[in-house]
Amino acid sequence: MEKIVVRGGAPLSGSVTVSGMKNAALPILYACVLVGSKCTIENVPDVRDVRMSLDILAEMGAEINRIADETYEIDCTNFNPGISCSEKVKKLRASYYLMGAELGRFGKAKVAFPGGCNFGTRPIDQHIKGFETLGATVTTDCEFITMTTESGTVADDVYFDTITVGGTINIILAAVMAKGNTIIENAAREPHIVDLANFLNSCGARISGAGTDVIKIRGVKSLHGSTYAIIPDMIEAGTYMAAAAATGGCVRIENVIPKHLEAITGKLEDVNVIVEELDDAVIVTGKGLITSTRIKTRPYPGFPTDMHPQMSALLTIAHGTSIITEGVYETRFRYTEELRKMGADIEVKGHTAVISGVDKLHGAKVQAVDLRAGVAMVIAGLVAEGETKIYDIHLIERGYDDIVGKLRALGANIEKVVEEE
Numbered sequence: 001m002e003k004i005v006v007r008g009g010a011p012l013s014g015s016v017t018v019s020g021m022k023n024a025a026l027p028i029l030y031a032c033v034l035v036g037s038k039c040t041i042e043n044v045p046d047v048r049d050v051r052m053s054l055d056i057l058a059e060m061g062a063e064i065n066r067i068a069d070e071t072y073e074i075d076c077t078n079f080n081p082g083i084s085c086s087e088k089v090k091k092l093r094a095s096y097y098l099m100g101a102e103l104g105r106f107g108k109a110k111v112a113f114p115g116g117c118n119f120g121t122r123p124i125d126q127h128i129k130g131f132e133t134l135g136a137t138v139t140t141d142c143e144f145i146t147m148t149t150e151s152g153t154v155a156d157d158v159y160f161d162t163i164t165v166g167g168t169i170n171i172i173l174a175a176v177m178a179k180g181n182t183i184i185e186n187a188a189r190e191p192h193i194v195d196l197a198n199f200l201n202s203c204g205a206r207i208s209g210a211g212t213d214v215i216k217i218r219g220v221k222s223l224h225g226s227t228y229a230i231i232p233d234m235i236e237a238g239t240y241m242a243a244a245a246a247t248g249g250c251v252r253i254e255n256v257i258p259k260h261l262e263a264i265t266g267k268l269e270d271v272n273v274i275v276e277e278l279d280d281a282v283i284v285t286g287k288g289l290i291t292s293t294r295i296k297t298r299p300y301p302g303f304p305t306d307m308h309p310q311m312s313a314l315l316t317i318a319h320g321t322s323i324i325t326e327g328v329y330e331t332r333f334r335y336t337e338e339l340r341k342m343g344a345d346i347e348v349k350g351h352t353a354v355i356s357g358v359d360k361l362h363g364a365k366v367q368a369v370d371l372r373a374g375v376a377m378v379i380a381g382l383v384a385e386g387e388t389k390i391y392d393i394h395l396i397e398r399g400y401d402d403i404v405g406k407l408r409a410l411g412a413n414i415e416k417v418v419e420e421e
């Protein structure tokens with residue numbers, strides 16, 4: 001069993017380079033199925049969800065070559081749109097992009113229900129509504145979503161009742177080669193939606209408005225391969241920003257798009273942290289005393305839900321009482337129990353965590369209950385007195401490229417250890 005062991009107390013210092021964005025890389029990899037010829041994708045993060053997705057694509061006939069550390073050639077010419085039901089498909093959230101990509105290219109798909117982190121129920125009704133609007137007949141049973149069309153998708157207007165990142169991506173994938181013009185209203189505006197649209201446009205798609213809540217897609221007959229570099233991961237950047245602030249350190253975070261970090265930067269400045277924005281870097285300096293704040297997570301450009309647990313970890317040592325309200329998921333508070341084991345004073349009331357700052361945390365044995373929860377334990381461990389052992393770290397590795405190596409280079413006392421069962 002692998003665990004991360006952190007000994008807290010060292011302020012982080014130095015510079016760290018952010019990897020490509022997981023949540024942009026994943027849809028772009030599945031979009032290669034739609035493109036159907038050789039694409040070269042650069043700045044691909046080396047994280048577990050990406051590796052599992054590459055395995056799924058390879059199992060289904062994609063030819064994949066890693067031509068440099070972060071660069072892959074992906075050729076889906078001979079992709080076989082059979083039944084996607086491997087254990088990997090069932091474990092991953094992003095495997096549901098097979099639905100949009102296969103429907104868009106082959107006019108049909110049969111994909112097992114996706115997995116992913118446990119934040120309560122995570123319905124896909126809006127994806128299904130969108131696919132049906134584009135002419136698909138969709139049936140579901142307890143295991144599969146099955147979609148068929150007579151001869152491919154047909155463009156139409158899709159309105160989402162709730163803002164959904166995955167739904168917006170799936171409908172873009174299904175509509176790029178539909179006959180006619182599709183308009184998606186109440187679309188998600190996350191930077192990774194823009195990245196997907198830019199990639200597909202580089203392959204000959206005609207998508208406009210990505211990054212706003214109305215996306216227009218003119219159907220094209222075919223796509224061609226291209227070379228494309230994934231944008232930097234704003235959540236990985238935000239995680240190092242929170243870690244620098246919590247330890248009272250000074251860290252230069254390289255390879256970022258500061259605009260994407262505005263909500264995170266704003267909140268850190270609110271709690272007495274200095275953030276200096278450069279062209280493609282930010283320098284975060286913790287001044288020691290963290291003050292309290294209120295946060296409500298929202299879809300982009302609001303404060304990202306994927307930074308919720310990391311900010312909680314930071315606020316456990318703030319002066320005063322902070323409130324974090326989860327505005328995206330039904331629940332995302334399982335991490336609070338783990339932080340309590342380290343001496344944090346957190347109470348969950350409905351969709352809100354009330355965090356009364358304590359002078360210090362102490363080391364403990366804790367679980368990574370999901371990806372961002374796990375990394376919140378790392379941040380807590382970096383500031384705690386004594387040793388923190390974090391278990392189930394495969395969940396952290398789903399989305400963080402070499403987190404232990406990157407933190408060690410910043411002076412953290414952290415290591416990955418294999419423990420005898």
Ligand code: EPU
Binds near residue numbers: 023125127372399
């Ligand atoms: N929702 C519905 N119906 C739908 C789709 C979504 O009710 O058909 C609800 C969800 O239950 C949720 C909300 O809408 O309450 C937002 O869900 P969304 O579809 O936006 O999330 P997702 O596509 O499942 C992606 C990321 C998550 C990130 C969310 C929100 C990937 C692979 N996953 O999930 O990333 O939290 O968007 O930004 O891109 C992570 O990286 O740690 C992570 C969980």
